């Protein structure tokens with residue numbers, strides 16, 4: 005059987021690399037396959053008078069390639085409309101035909117686009133326009149997407165504008181090309197060969213991002229290396245910036261707070277020291293001399309061993325403002341991370357970001373944006389939204405989500421994160437109030453899941469998380485299901501979209517169930533975070549140990565965040581709902597409360613019975629996904645089908661590992677028998693504890 009599989013894998017790999025028709029995932033959601041006859045629109049001509057202008061060039065060339073592949077013929081390209089039908093693109097300034105139409109471009113947004121089906125001189129045309137050429141480019145990608153999705157084009161003016169100015173990817177990539185929490189190979193930034201050689205793959209990266217509206221990318225890890233600010237590395241960054249610019253993507257870097265010492269030879273990095281201030285001003289000016297539209301910096305300070313202003317007795321605001329002042333001179337912004345916690349503070353870790361940043365609200369310069377993780381702890385499979393959203397009245401906030409699945413099964417587990425992000429974005433900041441978390445944001449940043457793997461993300465389904473990041477940052481109310489449907493149609497074709505979407509929509513909850521049901525959190529193994537480790541209690545810092553988070557013992561389980569005072573950080577409505585176990589939704593019960601194992605849920609089951617049921621449900625959900633995927637054999641291309649089948653098999657095995665190891669551990673605490681009808685763990689707790697995976701990927705965090 006194993007041999008047969010290997011053989012099949014080999015055959016498929018050869019097919020993927022040798023045949024143009026075989027799919028290996030490289031094309032992402034931009035596959036541009038020939039459309040069925042009934043779906044082909046008539047476009048005999050593309051009219052774009054300035055096809056070499058910035059952004060128009062990219063729009064034009066993408067349309068040409070995409071349409072040719074999807075329609076099966078090449079449209080004529082020219083400045084005049086001579087055929088009976090065509091596509092007319094450009095701004096009113098760049099295209100006289102468009103100027104003549106007086107297209108309504110309101111509401112004003114320089115990245116917006118308008119699509120207009122109309123007639124010009126009796127000829128049927130599709131017009132794509134915008135205030136600025138960047139809007140035209142977004143419109144071009146939208147148009148191609150609509151055709152691929154197979155749904156009819158709008159029959160009247162259609163307007164689309166991004167909700168947020170900042171739609172960011174955050175690479176956690178190191179200069180040696182390792183990627184912190186990266187499960188898709190090496191970093192796509194080949195610092196060694198840059199600036200002389202820029203891998204053409206970077207253009208495809210830019211196209212993919214532009215197609216979903218991402219307009220900023222932070223090239224380096226938040227656990228930063230000061231060297232990226234050295235003159236030769238600025239040249240390397242410039243080469244990347246020059247490649248991404250035509251696609252409307254700005255480049256940002258992470259700035260190490262101690263860089264003035266490490267690079268500048270100063271004795272201190274104290275933000276109030278004039279020499280330090282001058283160092284940052286000079287450094288920023290040096291960057292802007294090379295990269296005129298450099299975006300700015302992201303800073304992780306005084307967190308997990310990173311240097312910061314508190315090393316000098318200064319506040320986060322004092323540290324941020326000093327760097328922000330240097331950036332402001334050039335029009336740059338500073339994204340200052342709120343992911344801070346300290347084991348010397350005797351306060352619930354979930355409460356610490358709010359405690360630190362809420363008092364600083366109003367003290368930041370206007371070009372500082374506080375970057376807040378979606379949940380108060382750390383990208384766990386389920387957390388409530390961070391109480392900082394809606395609490396910072398005078399400081400702009402960016403929501404940071406993690407597309408790379410550090411806590412949701414790395415690349416091998418299917419977990420579509422659109423549903424998870426939607427949960428946070430759509431939460432009301434005040435229960436029954438109108439304001440949602442998404443209303444409080446200036447943008448969304450996603451920790452990238454992109455690497456050098458041929459399929460970019462380590463697995464085909466993980467591409468959906470990159471896609472969802474861009475789409476939700478463009479419009480956070482789109483809905484996870486709609487986004488999944490688009491992606492599935494684009495990636496696997498319209499015929500299989502329905503079953504694929506159904507798997508995706510249930511997938512995150514399955515991971516929650518088999519890793520940490522009922523609001524349990526942070527139960528993973530040490531360091532690499534691969535697999536279960538709820539028993540871990542030996543780490544240097546209390547707040548790194550899973551036992552700190554679950555508080556399980558003989559009598560009960562869960563973290564009492566009412567007693568800890570953390571709940572007070574949320575608005576009153578939430579305080580009432582989450583204040584008592586009876587009114588707390590089951591999926592956050594053990595997040596907010598410590599309850600006895602025998603605590604009865606509305607279903608009549610005890611917490612223990614429900615936990616076992618959910619762990620088991622998580623595993624069987626994966627088995628169901630596997631069976632559903634198996635049915636699509638022959639309906640999707642063989643290579644991707646095969647790889648996904650194999651990954652789902654891994655996921656089922658590992659879901660069972662999570663379930664069994666967790667149940668064995670909980671039983672060692674509570675001594676309770678398994679509820680009737682449930683299988684006991686396959687192995688002993690000692691066996692699960694003995695499993696070690698020193699080389700699990702992504703563990704480059706040394707701070």
Ligand code: GCU
Pocket residue numbers: 184185226227304308343382410705
């Ligand atoms: C998590 C992750 C680290 C990362 C940190 C951060 O703790 O495990 O690798 O550095 O988040 O967001 O800064």
